[in-house]
Amino acid sequence: MQMGTRWTAGAQPPASVPEDLWGPIAHVEALSVGTAGPAPRWTLTWLEGRPVAELDTGVIVTKDRTGAVVVQHDPDDTFA
Structure with a gap:
């Protein structure tokens, strides 16, 4: 099991965030x-x-099934 985390934009991502x-x-x-x-x-x-x-x-920001990094906007996000 992998644990998630939170951090503030502009700060260095935690070590648990893959470098790619x-x-x-x-x-x-x-x-x-x-x-x-x-x-x-x-x-x-x-x-x-x-x-x-x-x-x-x-x-x-995520990875697809092939391992490629994908950036998208959540279409269900009503706060953006």
Whole structure:
């Protein structure tokens, strides 16, 4: 079993976040994190052994079944 974690956008991801997600996470933060208000937070969970990092804004960074990193927006997120 793999445990998830949370961290604030702009901070270095915890060691439990696979390093190949760090670049895409940093890219998402550069595009979406402003200076007004508190910084959004990331939540790392695991789905079928694959990492899923979701920003409070609804952006998701994950790996597909082939291991390729995918960045998408949660279509069900009503807060973004």
